Amino acid sequence: MAQWKLDKEVDYEVFELGDLKLQKGMTLPDAKLAYKTFGRLNADKSNVIVLLTYMASTHYDNQWVIREGGALDPSKYFIVIPNVFGNGLSSSPSNTPAPYNKARFPHVTYYDNIKAQHRLLTEKFGITKIKMVTGWSMAAAQTFHWAALYPDMVETICPTAGSAKTAKHNHVMLEGVKAALTADDAFKDGWYDEQPFKGLRAMGRVYAGWGFSQEFFRKEEYLELGYASVEDFIVGYWEQWFNLRDANNMVAMIRTWQSGDISDNELYNGDFRKALGAIKAKAIVMPGDCDLYFPPEDSAFEVEHMPNAELRPFRSSHGHFAGGSGLRKADVKFLDEAWRELLAS
């Protein structure tokens, strides 16, 4: 069974960004980028991997892929996990002082995230080349943004189950998730003192239909994950996941997600094909073949317009969760192989 962890102990560093002017026109005062590193930066700073964080996760939830003997081997690589804004560790509605807190937390984009992460890597560590950027879902979107915003810095990318530009259907799916969360009166338009637990749980129940595939349920694969029934899976996995989170943080991350677009910036001025074409990194783009909200067709379009990319879908009943959750061993192996291939290139 999944164990969602919270930050009971501080095992990460914080990079102080100062007052951060955001892309959409507000300021994030005294902005903080929480991060964790693994391994050691080598002398010529050529062994850097950036591993990004997905929706409603922190570095805690992502660091399981880092292990000796694995592709992301900390004895070989210097691996940085920067926490996405809104996740509760980096600047978020839950940890930003008034007046920019709670419902007033400003709109942060992927562009803002990647610019801040770039400062961490360059100002703090003097890094000029990244061997690989990778991540799942919202972290895949950040991966695409890294490659488009810093094409000369990023050597390879491996975005899994995510997109370079948020599809309209994906936007609608997220509207449903958000509507369930905010239907709870306890949400109080974001000005709650106590978490709107009913809404957070409803959010989890809505997500439960989207995360895995129809086949996953047809084959009763939740049983293999240690749950006793469908309802047990909904409560134990989905409700638990979101019940542990801050509601405004969820809304903030959804906002980031919904506005995802690698071309929405001064480099590409909304020309999505141009932005895809500008990605120099060798890429293995890995959608889940049964992903219900990042369908492989969108990844195929991206790969078609990237100069050095391969489409390599997961063949997995885990839908969106193929390759991200670590729950299905075949997916983990498939991903590890792609990582090794990119790191060896």
Added chain:
Amino acid sequence: MAQWKLDKEVDYEVFELGDLKLQKGMTLPDAKLAYKTFGRLNADKSNVIVLLTYMASTHYDNQWVIREGGALDPSKYFIVIPNVFGNGLSSSPSNTPAPYNKARFPHVTYYDNIKAQHRLLTEKFGITKIKMVTGWSMAAAQTFHWAALYPDMVETICPTAGSAKTAKHNHVMLEGVKAALTADDAFKDGWYDEQPFKGLRAMGRVYAGWGFSQEFFRKEEYLELGYASVEDFIVGYWEQWFNLRDANNMVAMIRTWQSGDISDNELYNGDFRKALGAIKAKAIVMPGDCDLYFPPEDSAFEVEHMPNAELRPFRSSHGHFAGGSGLRKADVKFLDEAWRELLAS
């Protein structure tokens, strides 16, 4: 743009069922089956079509398919539309007197619906043969139930975008819809005096991601339906649809839907393959090829185990809504042809 209609005027009949013992062990007192008929029953009663009603719809929303020159031609056929229990016209939480009203409305199954509809057809009209039973979504489920419960009475069936047994993934998707509705404190566990409008609208927003396909949004087909944007479509189509409904009625119909299973009765004792195999009707089973909650794989399984069935998927970007909504002309034509074929057989 879609025009959801309410029963401002009574244009239907009511068949009095008396105190109805339900399959799951409660009584629906003074139960009523609202229905509407079109055309005239011929002398040998051989021209009967049963058209069923889908989730959150009444006969009003379904009767658009009945027209002179169409397959369901009222100058040739006697067409009966019985309203599903819970839809606000037949016995429902909203119109049943205490103590069986509101949150206490009992669990009604498809079995109960079809048994009641059978009484209408036999007791009221003396019908012994049905030329065709058809319907979309929840109405397709009722169609399958008709064929399995009365194999010697039903000559042909055309279930579109629905299943003979509710899939577990479909169950989970509905849990999300229900969670959004009931997250609104105004729902008051069903004991509201005023409708929980925030919850009803949230329910619509959750449904918005499921109803059509990713391709529908990729191609911006909501523009062709007369909406100005994605948000306009969500509000004007989805929120409007559910905003007009009674919350407890929605919950009651979801409960019926979730427990759908043609083998859950004394005839088949849970043997799903046996129930499918017992269907004598010539069948054209029509899933949408992009349906997100009734995937064609489940229809293929059904057809494989039915003795006289053909799988004929809609090739349509409208996902679940292919063939049901009437919004896409090619789907309407495709369905009309299948109906004609069955009626001519």
